[in-house]
Amino acid sequence: MIYGGDIHFFKRHFQPFRRYYISSAKLETVQPRYSTYSNEYCWVIDNSTVVQQVHESEPPMLPDIFNFKPYGRIYEHIDTDEEIDLLGVAIHVNPRAMRGPTPTREIIIVDERSSKNQEAFLKFIAERTYADRLNLIPAPVDDRVVTIKSLTTTNTKRPYWIRGIPNLLDRSQKMWYNACPICYKYLRARPNLEFDCTSCHKCIRVSPRCRLTVQLIDHTGSITLDLNGNDAEQLLPFTIVEIQKQEIQLDYTTIEDFIKQNNLVCLVKKTQNTYNSAAAAKYIAIIAHIRNSTPEELVVISKYTTNYATTSASWNNKLS
Ligand SMILES: [Zn+2]
Secondary structure (H helix, E strand, C coil), rough: CCHHHHHHHHHCCCCCCCCCCCCCCEEEEECCCCCCCCEEECCCCCCCCEEECCCCCCCCCCCCCCCCCCHHHHHHHCCCCCCCCCCCCEEEEEEEEEECCEECCEEEEEHHHHCCHHHHHHHEEEEEEEECHHHHCCCCCCCCCHHHHHHHHHCCCCCCEEEEEECCCCCCCCCCCEEEECCCCCCCCCCCHHHHCCCCCEEECCCEEEEEEEEEEEECEEEEEEEEEHHHHHHCCHHHHHHHHCCCCCCHHHHHHHHHHCCEEEEEEEECCCCCCCCCCEEEEEEEECCCCHHHHHHHHHHHHCCHHHHHHHHHHHHH
């Protein structure tokens, strides 16, 4: 571990894939709260520690420390503590931007599929398809969907695909908020106000963004789910502009009826609710796809209490 000003001190000293002699480093117990790995102790190096590079013409091979994941399963690691590695070719590098005090840069990397269809990938960049969430996280086609009961009983901290029917939860909810149209930061500002966003630093015009809280139900249980942006708007019979117009006398009955006609397949994660652990856990949708079922499918769904794989296999049997 190197802290504070010592990080700057050693900035140019340590190089990847080189070995060093280190003398009189301090040994400390790792505070579990700050630990990112399983070691009990760590070395702390400061600017008085003697550090000398080992001069080797052929440094030893490093052990295989990579944890490569396929692109289609990256979403499984959202908000987990796991560190994963990706192998890819950078095909486009955007200019540096600032997010708060942190410099950021968007880089588009592709895996081996790009070499097979170059034309499609050039189109992919030109049309910014890579920024399209529905395309980036498509609805799963295999057995990755779990029941709501297994979602609520698992202790594993990672996002899960679930399937269910949404119901409007609270008839007094506002359904939109003012936000930055680029980084979606909530802003207490009047709509259409033009200014440099304090979060993403882009010149923006404050816009309404849809937000909806529903109860999502399947044959095993239900959860409270927050949906944002297009994921929420696709469930409404009105546009946000129409909703803003009828603000005082919003037609909640029509909205309620419309919402529950949809069948959602969504990737959800638990929200951090540390204030009241006794309250039912709340979830937020990372992405929500509408996948309306036929009446035959609905019959099968209500019959089976197994996961999506079994259910969809039964649909095929039933429908053929
Ligand atoms: Zn912004």
